[in-house]
Amino acid sequence: MGGELDADTRLVQDAILRLVNSTIQPRSAEYDANAQFPRANLTLLAEQGFMAMTAPVEYGGAGLSYLAQTVVVEALAFGCPATAVIYEVHNSLHTEAVWRYGTDAQKANWIPKLSDGTAIGAxxxxxxxxxxxxxxxxxxxxxxxxxxxxxxxxxxxxxxxxxxxxxxxxxxxxxxxxxxxxxxxxxxxxxxxxxxxxxxxxxxxxxxxxxxxxxxxxxxxxxxxxxxxQGYEIALTLLDGGRIGIAAQACGMLAAALARSRRYAMERKQFGQPISRFEGVQFKLADMATDLYAARLMTYEAARRRNDRDIRVRAAMAKVFASEAVVRHALAAIQVHGGYGYIRDYGVERILRDGKVTEIYEGTSEVMRLIIASSLLHSTEEALWKV
Ligand SMILES: Cc1cc2nc3c(=O)[nH]c(=O)nc-3n(C[C@H](O)[C@H](O)[C@H](O)COP(=O)(O)OP(=O)(O)OC[C@H]3O[C@@H](n4cnc5c(N)ncnc54)[C@H](O)[C@@H]3O)c2cc1C
The missing domain is CATH 2.40.110.10 (Butyryl-CoA Dehydrogenase, subunit A, domain 2)
Known part of the structure; x- marks a missing residue:
C-alpha cells in the first residue's frame, strides 16, 4: 500500500523486511526495556550491505537510490524505531555528508568504515x-x-x-x-x-x-x-534528506500501529463477536490505512526527488504529515486495544512514546509549516497546479 516501487527497490524492501521480521523486531521490546543500544542490529545491517547505501560504489558504498534507503528506514521503524533513527542519522546526516561534501581523500578514508560497521556516524x-x-x-x-x-x-x-x-x-x-x-x-x-x-x-x-x-x-x-x-548550507541540505527519513520512520511506526490493531480487532471478541465487526473500530482502521497510504506516497515521492530544487518543501510536507499521522493513530491503536493497549506487552503504547519525537527532531512541525508557508507565499498562484 503506497505507490509502486521499481524492481530494485522492491528487492531491497523484501530483504530488509525479512531481516526485520526474523531478527530485529523480535528483540526490539527487550532493547527498549533495557535501554540497550542495538549495536548487534547495526552490525547485522552492515554485514548485509545496508549501511552507506547511497554512497558511491567506488568509495565502498552500495550506490543505491535514496528511495531504497527510505524503504529500509521505514521497515526498520516497523520493527524497531530506535534502530531506525540511529540508522537514519548514520546514513542521511553523516555518511551522506561525506560523499556529498568530502574530498577524494576524505571519502576514501571514511566511507569504507561507515559502510562496514566499523564506525557509526552522528x-x-x-x-x-x-x-x-x-x-x-x-x-x-x-x-x-x-x-x-x-x-x-x-x-x-x-x-x-x-x-x-x-x-x-x-x-x-x-x-x-x-x-x-x-x-x-x-x-x-x-x-x-x-x-x-x-x-x-x-x-x-x-x-x-x-x-x-x-x-x-x-x-x-x-x-x-x-x-x-559552508557549514550551515551543509546542515540544511542534509536535513532535507533527514526529514524524508523521519517521515519514513513515522510511516513504519504507523504501519505497525495498523498491523497490530487489525490483528487484535479480528481476534478480540466482545458482545459475542470480533470487535472488527463494529463500525466504530472499522473506521479507526480505515482512517489509519488511508493516512498510511497518503504518508507513504508523500514520503516515497520526496525520496525520489531528493535532488530536486524544491525538495525542502516536499520533505517538510512529508515529515509534518507522516509524523502527525503516527501520533494520532498511535492513540487510536491504543483505543482499539482497550485496556490492553495501555499495557506494555501489547506494544502499542510504545508506538506513541517512540512516535511523538518525529514531530520534534530534525525540525519541529511548526518549523515544517514555516517552510511550507514561506514557499507558498513566495510562489505564484499558477504554481499551485504544479505538483
Ligand atoms: C530524541 C532526540 C534526538 C535528537 N537528536 C539530535 C541529533 O542527533 N543531532 C542534533 O543536532 N539534534 C538532535 N535533536 C535536537 C532536535 O533537532 C531539536 O530538539 C529540535 O530541532 C527542536 O529544538 P529545541 O528542542 O531547542 O526546541 P525550540 O527550538 O526551543 O522550540 C520550542 C517550541 O517553540 C517552537 N518554535 C520555535 N521557533 C518557532 C518559530 N519560529 N515559529 C513557531 N514556533 C516556533 C517549536 O516548534 C517548539 O514547539 C534531537 C532531539 C531529540 C528530542
Missing part, C-alpha cells in the same frame, strides 16, 4: 540555546597551526558516546548567524571530547541521546568538511 548541530534557530549556535572553532581548536556543548545528540564519528558544526571567530558556521569530522576518542549521561527520554529508549562536550579539541584541516563558512 550529527551534532543542536545546542541548549540553539534548537529551531540552529544558526544561532555558539560552539567555536578557533584557527590554529594545521587546524582548529573546537570548544562548545552540543545538546540532544543521537548515538552520543556510542558513535565513533561526529559531524560537528561550530562557528569561526567574529562571525554571526549562518556566516562562519563550519563543519568538522570529530573522532569520539579525540582528547577533549566527552559526553553527558544519557537523557531519560519518553521513548526510543534504545537510542542513546546525550550532550556532547568539546573542550579545546584539536581538529586537523583535513578533517574539516567543505569550506570555511
Amino acid at each position: 550529527f551534532a548541530l543542536t545546542e541548549a540555546e540553539a534548537g529551531s534557530d540552529a544558526a544561532d549556535l555558539s560552539s567555536m572553532a578557533y584557527p590554529v597551526a594545521g587546524g582548529y581548536r573546537l570548544t562548545g556543548r552540543k545538546m540532544f545528540i543521537s548515538s552520543a558516546g556510542e558513535a565513533e564519528r561526529y559531524l560537528v558544526f561550530a562557528r569561526l571567530p567574529a562571525t554571526a548567524g549562518r556566516e562562519g558556521i563550519t563543519a568538522f569530522m570529530v573522532d569520539r576518542d579525540t582528547p577533549g571530547v566527552s559526553f553527558g549521561r544519557p537523557l531519560e527520554k519518553m521513548g526510543l529508549h534504545a537510542s542513546k541521546t546525550a550532550e556532547m562536550v568539546l573542550e579545546d579539541v584539536f581538529v586537523a584541516v583535513g578533517d574539516r568538511l567543505g569550506s570555511e563558512g
